[in-house]
Structure formats: structure tokens, C-alpha cells
Amino acid sequence: MKTLFFSLIISIVIGFPAAANTSIVVVANTENKDIQLNRQQVRNLFMGGALSYDLEAISLPPKNQTRVLFNTKVVGLTESRIQSYWAQMRFTGRKKAPKEVASEKAVLEYIKSHPGAVGYLPVGVSIPDELTVLYSTP
């Protein structure tokens, strides 16, 4: 909760456009438009776990406001804990962290051009018709 509060304060101070949005949508480029995931599945996907679908998670950089919101509302861990988790996974050869792209706009561009790619965005961002919303936070 404090992380969320801290992030919102930062957003207000630096005037990030997503500051007004406190909900997240998870968007994918899939042929099957009926896929729906729950929070546990989204968490698994972005923490490197296997899923029944062939999907590639992509994420935003660590200090990005939308990533902080995603960490808080979906993963349920602090950024530092997530960084520690990926250090453990990488140096034990178990899993690799999702590819990072620079901004929300770059997330959309990447998903559109890569079938199977999945990313998270703040609610309010215009989602192209060819993409599928897999999950929305309450």
C-alpha cells in the first residue's frame, strides 16, 4: 500500500500522464480472442512460470509508474523483491526476466508486431482492435 502511495505521490510531482489511472489491463497479440486469465495466471506469466498458452511476457523498466502499479496490484511484491527474485532465477539458471521495453507506447508497438507477446498497460490507453485484453485489475 505504501509503495502505491509513494508511487502516486511521485507521479503527481512529475506529472506522469498515467497518474490518474490506478487500474491495469493485460493485453496480448493472440489469434484466440477468447483467452482470459486470472490474477494468479498473470502473476505466474510475468514471474517466468509456464502457462498453457504460448505467450511471451514483456515488461516496463523498474521505475516506470505503470510497472509499480502492476507490481503492487497484480504481483503483490515490491520492486526490490522482484529484482531479488530475478537475480535468484537468473543465477540458478531457472528463468529469465521478461524483456523490457522503454514505455507504454513501446509496449503497444511491440505487442502489435510480435504474435504471442503480452504486456500490461494503464486503463485508459486506447487498445487496438486486433489485440486481446486478457485481464483487468478490479
Place this chain on the structure above:
Amino acid sequence: MPWRLWNFVLVFGLALLCNAHPIYAETSDKLQFSGFARVVLGYLDDKNAEYLNYDNSLSIDNESLIGLQADYQMMDSLAVTGQLIGHSGEQRDSGIEWLYLTYTPTNALKLKLGRQRTPFLNYSDVIDVGYAYPWATLPQQTYPRHFFSNFDGLMASYEIPSTLFLMNIEGYWGYFKDKVVVSEREMEAKTTGFHGLISHISFKNWNLRGSYHQGTTSVTLDDVTQFSGLLSQLGFSQSADSLATTGVTEVFQFSANYETVDYFVRGELNRIKADFIFVPDTDGYFLSTGYNYFPFSSYISYSKNTTDYEQPASDIPIGLSPVLDGLAYSYLNIFEQLPVNSSEAYTLGTRWDLQPGLALKGEVSLIKGADNESAFFNIKDTAFDREALLYLIALEWVF
């Protein structure tokens, strides 16, 4: 000493070269370099003993290290990974820690063949990557340093996804051969038929891990083997058998973590059972809880272990002749000199995440043991009361 220093400098130089490029330096899409380093400054507030080689002077060369990892993706489903570590401490050898092939036929199944870390406990395969855990050091009471760090063999990992949880099952088989230090003695150890099964479940904020490991270990202790042979020739078979230098070792482990954005609770317990002299049966556990207040998290921990050696046999008669008395005394003396390392530790600390990939930790631990036991202390003065404060500051870096 010069060789150890040379290894450390070599790995450090390679790491600097890699870090001349951005984080996760990629020379191409297929070849990736990454690494980790830790600088640990320690001080034991007692002049009468040492603990994990820390004494009452500031030291930086016990647990500081640097590691460099290279991953090369040869094909979509085939990769090779190598990891080189330079240790500053004398207790660990520098050099190649990992070298294995990874075959990933599906996104749920992974096979690794080659030299890998032993996954005994929750953090034992990542013990050198301090950035991966909240504490400045893993408690000696649960993570005894005599556990060997790698093995040669095959590991299979399979993930079972569900809408409610994620389950991972790992199984491995291999062998180990190297020098180890057990009960303050260095010895050549060889473990064959080394295998284990690990199950890991993630469910909401919970992470549970249970594992079982087994292997047949033989150690080279010429003096003990010769003495055992003599006892056997004289007909004292029970005493001779009790000095066995080959036997089955088993490790049982269970850990549970509960984590939220605000706080964490982590606990782990393990049991080590060994069938031969010098390796005691050990029960250990730790419990730690911490509070997150970005960019800090503060924690308190408690850890405890008890060790128990097999009792000496009693088939050598005492009081019949001076020769037999001398034999019995020599036999019992072996057992009396085995260090009993039961102890407990209370720890208070804070981790400060300076930036992604860089953290500073500070902690103080009160270590206590019974008056007649070693309790992991290297005792300099017999008047030592088996109680000391250990201060640690650790800078952790991954790149």
C-alpha cells in the same frame, strides 16, 4: 594465497570488461553476460573467539566475492551456461562454479547437464548471490558451510501450471568429488548415487518448498581408517564399524515464505542425517520476518540448530590391561574431540535498495552456544562464554 588472489582479480577484471557495456551486456542476441558481486565487512565483538573467521578486527576478505556468468543460446531449445567465481575467503575455491547445457523441449520442461549448484536448501544454490536474499548472510545454523556447492550430473525440471497455483518439480542425479572441511578437518570427499527431488508450489502470497536429497559419501581419513582396521583385527568390530568413513547422507528440507508489498515472513527447517563419523546428525531452522518501507526493509530473525554424533561403542573392555585401556582411551578420544556445533542466533538488520541491482545491508547477530560446546566458534580462550555479537555490512551488486 597468491593463486586465490589471482583468481579473484581475474574474475573481477572480466566482470569490469563486461560491465563496460550496459547492464545485461549483450554481445549479440545469443550471447549474454551477467554477474554479481558482494563486499562483506564484518566484526566480532569478542576477543576470545572467531566466528566464521570473523574476529575482533574489521575484515573484508571472508565472504566478499565476484561472479561472472555467460549464457550462449546455441539453438532455440539448447543453451550453454558457464559461471566463474572469485572468492576472497580461504574456505572456498575460486574457479568454474557452473558449466552446463540446458535443453528446453517445451516451456514446462527443462533439462540441465553438467556442473551445477546443489539445491539442498531454499537458498543453497544462490548462497553467493547476496542480492537475492534480504539478510547480510544466511544463518550458519541452517546453512552449514560444509555443504558442497556443486555437483556433476543431470537435472530435470517440470512445471505444472494451474489457474490456482504454479507447481514445479525438480529431480537430479549426479556425483561429487572434492575437498571438504567437516568438524574442523579437511578431507577428500566423494559422493556417488547423489540424487534428490524438490517440489515448489506458489499459491497467492505463499511459496512452499520441500525437498529430499540422498547420496553415499566416502571420505579419506587415513589415520581413522588405519585405527579402525586395527580394532577390527583385534575383534572389536562394533568400535571398528563406528569409525566408518563411508555412509549414506540424507537431507530433508521444508521452507515456507509469505510475502506482501508491506511485509514478509520466511521460515525454513532441515534435517541432515549421516551414517559415518565426523558428520553429525543436525536439525536446523530459522524464522525471519521483515517490514518493507521503500527503499528499506528491516527484519528480525531467529535461527537454531542442534547436532548429535553417534555414541561410541563399548566393546573394548576397560580395566583389564594397560594395553586395552590405552586402546579404549585412543578410541574414545576421537569422539571427545569432535566439535559440537549446536547454537542459536538472534539477528536484527536492514536492507537498503539503493537502485535496481544494488543494495546495502547492515545487521547485527547475537550468537549463543552451550558452555561445553564449540557452537561454530573457533575458541581462542577457554574462558570464552560462547556468546558474541557479530556485526556485518554488505554491499550487494548484480549486473
